Amino acid sequence: VIEELEGFFDRLSGVPGYGKEVAYLGGGWSKAVPFKCEDACLSLGDEQPMVELLVMDYWCNWGKAWVLVDVED
Incomplete structure (x- = not known):
């Protein structure tokens, strides 16, 4: 394949x-980001976990960013 x-x-x-x-x-392409229990517990408090996103286009131009996420069960 x-x-x-x-x-x-x-x-x-x-x-x-x-x-x-x-x-x-x-x-x-990911529809979800895996988290551990520690991450979910962190998000229930005042803080949110961060994930790094990598975005790439057809011509291999790329960029990275750190974003805060809401953890859902």
Whole structure:
């Protein structure tokens, strides 16, 4: 399956081997961030836990930010 995706990115970009480079980046899209009990207990107090977000676009421009989150059970 990964080879098919690499081939797709090669054809999309017109650059042989580009799909392999994209595969090395790894990543994905997360709908949730895992937390431990300690994190949830922290969020019930006056403080919220922080997570680091990495955002990357099609051209590999990227940015990172730290954000406060509300932990839900």
